[in-house]
Amino acid sequence: MRNYVLVIILIFFLIFALPVAIISCSKKEVRRDEPEDKLYLNVYDCKKDQLITMEFEEYILGVVAAEMPASFHIEALKAQTLAARTYTLLRMISFGGKGCSAYPGADICTDSTHCQAYTDPHTLGKDYKKIYEAVSSTKGEVIVYEDKLIDAVFHSTSGGVTENSENVWVNKVPYLRSVLSEYEEHSPNLVSIQEISIDNFISGIMSLDNTVKLDKKNIENEIEILERSDGGRVLKIRVGNKHFSGRDIREQFGLNSTNFTVEIRSNRIVFTVIGYGHGIGMSQYGADGMAKRGATYIEIIKHYYTGVDIVPIESL
Numbered sequence: 646m647r648n649y650v651l652v653i654i655l656i657f658f659l660i661f662a663l664p665v666a667i668i669s670c671s672k673k674e675v676r677r678d679e680p681e682d683k684l685y686l687n688v689y690d691c692k693k694d695q696l697i698t699m700e701f702e703e704y705i706l707g708v709v710a711a712e713m714p715a716s717f718h719i720e721a722l723k724a725q726t727l728a729a730r731t732y733t734l735l736r737m738i739s740f741g742g743k744g745c746s747a748y749p750g751a752d753i754c755t756d757s758t759h760c761q762a763y764t765d766p767h768t769l770g771k772d773y774k775k776i777y778e779a780v781s782s783t784k785g786e787v788i789v790y791e792d793k794l795i796d797a798v799f800h801s802t803s804g805g806v807t808e809n810s811e812n813v814w815v816n817k818v819p820y821l822r823s824v825l826s827e828y829e830e831h832s833p834n835l836v837s838i839q840e841i842s843i844d845n846f847i848s849g850i851m852s853l854d855n856t857v858k859l860d861k862k863n864i865e866n867e868i869e870i871l872e873r874s875d876g877g878r879v880l881k882i883r884v885g886n887k888h889f890s891g892r893d894i895r896e897q898f899g900l901n902s903t904n905f906t907v908e909i910r911s912n913r914i915v916f917t918v919i920g921y922g923h924g925i926g927m928s929q930y931g932a933d934g935m936a937k938r939g940a941t942y943i944e945i946i947k948h949y950y951t952g953v954d955i956v957p958i959e960s961l
């Protein structure tokens with residue numbers, strides 16, 4: 646009787662368990678033969694306050710979703726994808742980058758004022774499909790200048806002309822040159838007006854430099870724009886007896902850009918500001934405008950980043 650039971654168990658093993666074991670082993674073999682082309686990075690999630698390892702293309706999807714409205718043209722979203730991918734790769738420790746300086750061990754963080762904005766792709770709802778298409782159809786493509794990854798900076802709205810890098814930052818970067826950005830008329834930030842009281846203006850100026858001397862009663866003669874870039878942005882402005890950069894004034898008064906004029910109207914300082922952002926590299930609204938007029942993402946990128954090429958990550 647006992648032998649009979651053992652024989653049944655043996656037959657069961659040969660018929661069911663053995664084939665299952667063989668199949669599962671061979672599956673593992675197949676998996677090992679697949680090319681391992683996935684890239685991973687360490688992202689510090691500032692909302693969750695933790696370091697998360699993410700698959701590279703999945704992370705890029707979350708960045709594009711956070712940095713550009715999904716309502717933009719698919720070719721503009723593709724251009725944004727390449728900018729995001731290039732920006733990210735340049736900072737990745739495994740690619741020789743320095744990582745995120747705020748969080749040790751992180752390649753990048755999700756603080757938009759420090760590294761790069763990020764939205765969890767699972768929260769995108771109906772926008773997911775379009776952004777997924779932009780990312781997957783350009784998979785692994787990055788922007789290089791003379792075979793090196795570029796600093797793919799971008800901004801919302803240039804106001805008609807982008808800026809040379811040295812007019813905003815110190816370095817003259819060969820691919821960050823001033824170019825026309827003609828199709829931004831649909832941007833809500835093409836022109837903005839900001840007013841403040843004369844007293845608030847003066848106290849703001851004093852917090853930049855408390856040695857400034859100016860005559861409040863004669864304020865219209867105390868503010869003078871001295872120098873503008875070719876793109877129209879204020880490089881130097883005199884307030885009272887001191888000179889300031891356009892950037893100082895923009896940051897102090899929260900202006901949308903450094904392309905502004907100043908007027909005195911009924912005892913108030915009125916700034917009229919053109920565009921939104923630093924004005925360097927790709928204009929997002931300009932990219933969308935170009936795409937709506939038939940430009941491809943390659944044309945958009947080559948327009949805003951002078952002399953660059955698009956290559957697959959594997960070629961680096």
Ligand SMILES: [Zn+2]
Pocket residue numbers: 745746747748753754755756759760761
């Ligand atoms: Zn960071």
